[in-house]
Amino acid sequence: MVPTLGHLGPVPINTHDVLVGVGVLVAAVVFLLEVRRRRVTDERVWIVVAGALVGGALLGRLGTWAQHLDLRQNASFVEHWLYGNRSILSGLVGAYLGALVAKRLTGYRLPTGDLFAPAVALGMAVGRIGCLLTELPGTPTGLPWGVTLTPAEAAALRPAYGADAVAGVPLHPSFAYEIVFQLLIFGVLWWLRDRLPVPGELFKLYLVGYAAFRFAVEFARGNEVVFAGLTRPQLFLLACAPLLAWHVVRQARRGVYRGLWRDRRGAEVAA
Template sequence: MIGLPFAGDGVVHAAVLGLGIRAALLFHAYEKLRRGLSDPRLWPIAGFAVAFGAIRSRVLKWDVSRQVSSADWWGNGDRSILTGLVGACGVHLGKRLTGYRESIGDLLPPAVALAMVLGRVGCLLTELPGTPTGGAWGIARTPGQAATVGGPPGVGFQPSIAYEIVFHMAAFELMWRFRDRLPRPGDLFICYVTSYAFFRFGVEFVCGNEVLWLGMSRPQWFLLGIFLVLFWRMPRVFGKSLRPKLEGRVA
């Protein structure tokens, strides 16, 4: 069994997540250059996306039943990647306010996937993993760590966060390869969010999150609602064939 190296260490978690955000911003800058996009409104739109994504990740994760103070929740409360990612209202607001009309759905997803890979490494090193494996493998906690993050010591738990890291790495690789070949601008974002929604729905069964109803957790019920929107959007992506690969810079 593998031990949990930095159980409950918020500094390690925040430091690695900070690296992820920095990597995403650098990749965004690189991708703008590669595509020859010099419009000064793109950074403010990225700013709106980051700020509103972060706000959504807090607000929609607020568990009112826990009755914590607003300051505590705001400073130390849970954050949900899922609610932060789905919706992208910050981008729409930024585009509307700045008057930018082109789609930027192909620009942001690889940067988001990169941030997710590193951010999830922070989670893997510090957080409670998934459900018990039932075997002699998985991530285990020492008695001291179990007192900090909860759960029984010495039992192997599913490394569900590691599965997520692998997913985002694979998504980044695929987006890197196909980011200029999808039929319409913005399709990359739809593909990324849809595939993550399906993956997350499946991996939730071994995440160990609290079951809300009918054996499914809160994120799974949230995703069931999102699937309706995604089923409507996906046919537009796969209704047309891929664009041929272009060499050189993309206009």
């Protein structure tokens, strides 16, 4: 565990915040490269980016507010904004909605998902390093790569994670699993970026892939189980992911994904 990278005078440099910031910077560089490569010259695209950032920040923070069905048991919005958890899943939804609102306000009609998808995947891979170094790794495991907390590390995590933060027991490095996934899907998206005939489809494929992965990895994450053996992120995914899955199925039936296995000359490649 590396909660801080050092101190700037008396102020500690938070590892998680720094690496999330680096992840955002990496995503911005990839996005800019794609904007230049695709020769996007309409300056309204930057308003769409701003909308995505604002929407992601707002819903990423406030999307975890409703912890209890009895709303009186939840913290106030101000308390939750200052001290509450942040959610990648609700942040992605907020970014998507923020981009849609910005497009509607500016009249920008062109799809932007192809610009965002590789950038988000690589940025997430970097940002998750901060989670790996500062948060509870996951559930107990007998696998040889399990991460074992020291008594001091477990004590530091216990106020946030309670009895799940145990010392001397190998735990799933669930964030390492996600880092590997994000790097792999970044490679896939990079390969697909010029092969999909429908603009904007790339980001939807990323969301479907991440939703499936995240639902599975939750069993190793150690988040609180709240209903039917499932965590809040899993329940959220059960509510939202079927819409994405149906979109992909419908597009597949329309033949959108045919011809992906082509070489650069346009000839079919045997799968």
